[in-house]
Amino acid sequence: MKVLVVGGAGYIGSHAARVLRRHGFDVLLYDNLSTGHVALAKGFELVVGEVTETGKLADAMKRSQAVMHFAAHAYVGESVKDPRRYFRNNVEGGLALLNTALETGLRNVIFSSTCAVYGIPAQVPISEDAPRQPVNPYGVSKLFFEQALEAYDVAYGLRFASLRYFNAAGADEAGETGECHDPETHLIPLALRAATEHGAPLQVFGSDYPTADGTCIRDYIHVTDLAEAHVKALEHLLRGGNSMALNLGTGRGHSVKEVITAVETITGKRVRMQLGPRRAGDPPALVADPGRAEGVLGWKAKRSLAEIVSTAWQWLQRSQR
Numbered sequence: 001m002k003v004l005v006v007g008g009a010g011y012i013g014s015h016a017a018r019v020l021r022r023h024g025f026d027v028l029l030y031d032n033l034s035t036g037h038v039a040l041a042k043g044f045e046l047v048v049g050e051v052t053e054t055g056k057l058a059d060a061m062k063r064s065q066a067v068m069h070f071a072a073h074a075y076v077g078e079s080v081k082d083p084r085r086y087f088r089n090n091v092e093g094g095l096a097l098l099n100t101a102l103e104t105g106l107r108n109v110i111f112s113s114t115c116a117v118y119g120i121p122a123q124v125p126i127s128e129d130a131p132r133q134p135v136n137p138y139g140v141s142k143l144f145f146e147q148a149l150e151a152y153d154v155a156y157g158l159r160f161a162s163l164r165y166f167n168a169a170g171a172d173e174a175g176e177t178g179e180c181h182d183p184e185t186h187l188i189p190l191a192l193r194a195a196t197e198h199g200a201p202l203q204v205f206g207s208d209y210p211t212a213d214g215t216c217i218r219d220y221i222h223v224t225d226l227a228e229a230h231v232k233a234l235e236h237l238l239r240g241g242n243s244m245a246l247n248l249g250t251g252r253g254h255s256v257k258e259v260i261t262a263v264e265t266i267t268g269k270r271v272r273m274q275l276g277p278r279r280a281g282d283p284p285a286l287v288a289d290p291g292r293a294e295g296v297l298g299w300k301a302k303r304s305l306a307e308i309v310s311t312a313w314q315w316l317q318r319s320q321r
Contacts, residue, residue, distance in 0.1 A: 002026040003234065004060050004106075006051060006097065007070030008044070009036030012112060012168055012223060014177040016068055017044055019227040020234075030060050031071070040177045051093040054100045061100055066108035066234055069097060072142070075185060076116065076281075079138035090141035098148060102156055108237045109149065109160040110230050115247070115286055117143045117164060124253075125219075125289040128164070128245055135281055146245065153243045161233035166219035166249035166288045168226050170308035171315035178315030188220070188309060191260055192316050195269040202271055204256055206278035215256035217285040219249040222303035222311070232297040241296075249288025250301040259305070266309045 003020055007013040008029030013036070017027045021044075029046045038046070049056040051071055061067065072090045073079070079086040101109060116139030117132045134140045149160040169188045171178030179189050193199030207214040229248050236244075254262075260271045294300050 001066070001238075002028055002064045004028050004030055004064035004067045005070065006030045006057075006067060007036065007072070007112070008068075009033060009038065009041040009046060010070055011040075011177075011179050011181065012165075012226060013068070013070035014040035015172055015223045015227040016070070016230050017041075018172060018174075018176060019224065019231050023231050025231075028060055028064060030057065035181070037180060040180075042176075051097045054096055057097065057100050058104050061104040061106045064106060066110070066238070067097070067101060067106060068110040068112070068230060068234070069094070070112045071097075072112065074114075074138065076136050076138050077185075079136050079141070083137035086137045086141045090138075091144050094145040095148060098152055098158070102152070102158065107158050108234065109158060110233055110237075111145060111149060111160060111162045113146055113162045113164045113245070114139065114142050115164050115166050115249075115288065117146060120281070120283045121286070124285045125251060125287045126247065127289040128247055128292055149243070159237050159243045161237060161243065162245040163229060163233060164245060164247050165226060166221055166247070166286060168223045169220045169312060170222040170224065170303065171311040172224060173311055175314065175318055178312065178319065180319065187218075187256065187259055188263070188312050189316065191263040191271050192267065192309070192313055194271045194273060195263055195267045196316075199272075202260070202273040204273050204275050205282065207275050209278070209284040211255055211284055213255050213257045216282055217253035217255045217287065219251070219253050219287045220259070220305055220308055221249050221301050222308045225301040225303055229293060229297065229299045232299045236297055244296060246293040246296065247288040247290050248293060248301075249290050251288055251290050253285055253287040254305055259309075262305050262309045263313075266306065266313050
């Protein structure tokens with residue numbers, strides 16, 4: 001069975017492609033390479049195109065029985081400054097993908113969603129029943145696509161899994177793929193760079209939060225654990241399971257200072273950092289309640305923070321050679 005991975009030359013999509021292949025699926029990648037990398041698609045067939053190039057996308061979908069959709073802009077701050085870009089890509093492009101799926105008869109969609117659909121939660125850990133009240137255009141764009149999926153399921157029988165990520169991190173243990181964002185905004189790769197000789201100091205935003213050490217707490221999930229959940233969600237749909245939205249996290253939060261300590265332990269180097277004020281809109285803690293994913297899919301995150309940092313460090317060293 002062939003699975004079309006849209007955004008498959010990016011960070012999470014490239015990991016999903018490898019896990020799909022390990023589970024016996026044929027994989028076809030589709031990416032415009034605006035943020036993806038040809039090197040991350042090595043060993044797979046890659047179609048270079050926009051999701052709005054519906055003729056090209058339809059040709060790829062006609063060869064596939066399911067689609068995983070990772071193609072989205074994903075910088076919160078940028079979405080505030082340029083919402084037009086986010087609604088054009090994440091909403092208009094997403095609708096082009098959904099409509100092309102309908103026209104080609106493809107009926108199983110796995111969607112890369114986000115905990116940003118919840119906004120600032122009233123309660124932590126966050127369950128799937130928490131109100132969806134995004135506080136930035138990025139989260140709004142993801143929520144729109146979730147709601148489009150829900151409507152298309154009712155009207156057209158298009159079945160879906162909306163997988164709400166918490167903080168994806170780490171790299172493929174085999175060393176084939178990892179994070180190479182430009183610009184990089186994620187804490188762990190930035191902390192690792194700050195431990196190297198020429199890396200910039202890590203900017204820590206806020207040290208006065210109502211947490212044990214004053215820094216933000218987030219739920220960090222290894223990207224391979226994340227990818228494995230996508231495969232399980234696909235298998236659920238292929239067995240005739242119902243459409244669903246699931247949180248993907250570990251259920252355990254780590255503060256910024258805990259992450260820095262883990263980086264220093266793994267690298268044996270000091271993380272140079274600069275403390276600054278809080279960023280507007282950053283909640284003190286975002287931690288998943290992953291119980292529904294475990295119950296529905298039999299999936300549970302396996303890899304620890306130490307394993308996340310260790311694989312990310314190995315990838316950074318390899319990519320700088």
